[in-house]
Amino acid sequence: MLDLLLQTGLNALYSASYISLVAVGLVLIFGVMGIVNFAHGELFMAGAYVVVALYSGFKLPYLLVAAIGLIFVGCLGLLMERTMFRPLRTNPLGGLVASIGFLMILQALASMTFGVRMAFVPPVTQEVIEFSERVRLPVQRLYVILAAFGFLTLLWLFLTKTRFGWALRASAQDPEAAALQGISINQTAKIAMFIGAALAGIAGVLTAPLISVNPHMGHSVIIAAFIVAIVGGVGSLEGAVVASVAYAFVHTFVTTFFDGVIADITGLSLMLIVLIIKPTGLFGTADRA
Numbered sequence: 001m002l003d004l005l006l007q008t009g010l011n012a013l014y015s016a017s018y019i020s021l022v023a024v025g026l027v028l029i030f031g032v033m034g035i036v037n038f039a040h041g042e043l044f045m046a047g048a049y050v051v052v053a054l055y056s057g058f059k060l061p062y063l064l065v066a067a068i069g070l071i072f073v074g075c076l077g078l079l080m081e082r083t084m085f086r087p088l089r090t091n092p093l094g095g096l097v098a099s100i101g102f103l104m105i106l107q108a109l110a111s112m113t114f115g116v117r118m119a120f121v122p123p124v125t126q127e128v129i130e131f132s133e134r135v136r137l138p139v140q141r142l143y144v145i146l147a148a149f150g151f152l153t154l155l156w157l158f159l160t161k162t163r164f165g166w167a168l169r170a171s172a173q174d175p176e177a178a179a180l181q182g183i184s185i186n187q188t189a190k191i192a193m194f195i196g197a198a199l200a201g202i203a204g205v206l207t208a209p210l211i212s213v214n215p216h217m218g219h220s221v222i223i224a225a226f227i228v229a230i231v232g233g234v235g236s237l238e239g240a241v242v243a244s245v246a247y248a249f250v251h252t253f254v255t256t257f258f259d260g261v262i263a264d265i266t267g268l269s270l271m272l273i274v275l276i277i278k279p280t281g282l283f284g285t286a287d288r289a
Contacts, residue, residue, distance in 0.1 A: 061279025233284025
């Protein structure tokens, strides 16, 4: 029984790692731009398909593919910001609808280019760390955990130690006051969109060798990211990380001891309970942070 609990805990830590990357990107975009980006899950999918095309197809080194995937999906975010979100800045509902349209476009492009069948990505390594006979951690999953920790640490340092990071935080707290202080709202929106999209993309790159890659793979991820964002507090990056861990552990343990459907219901129930007790989320405030 103890081995099962430890193995489930390791599985949950892996899930929390990539979910936190997607959720933090989603929260960052909303915090700075006030836009609910429904296409965020498809950015995760785009990162995975970069691996399918370049790592599986052209046999490029995985680290090079990871760098290309991060930049490519970040640039997709810049395209969304410039063509959709900036013109609709004063119309949040219009931005939401536009993101749904972009979601459908990305899905259609993926289906036309790679087909609707699941794509197989060979593992970067097949090494396994064995803690005991029944507790094992594939090194590929360890890479995801370490990379997520590294990227989130770099983001925290960027937001707290650099002028651009301070500008992003100021824009998220009070856009009008930030503009009066000479901070360019367009510039901060571009930075937020690039970073948020890149985080979703690198999550897709990291998990592609471990999951089934298909044009609709972003659905489950974006649902989890929205639950995490709401539970942690919309606009709170710290809340997104904490809620990612809580959600992943609850979902993984319930899936292990019951089944996936009950786990999904439990995750939604967790969100409803938090909203009833604290409508702003665990780390949220009455004002958009």
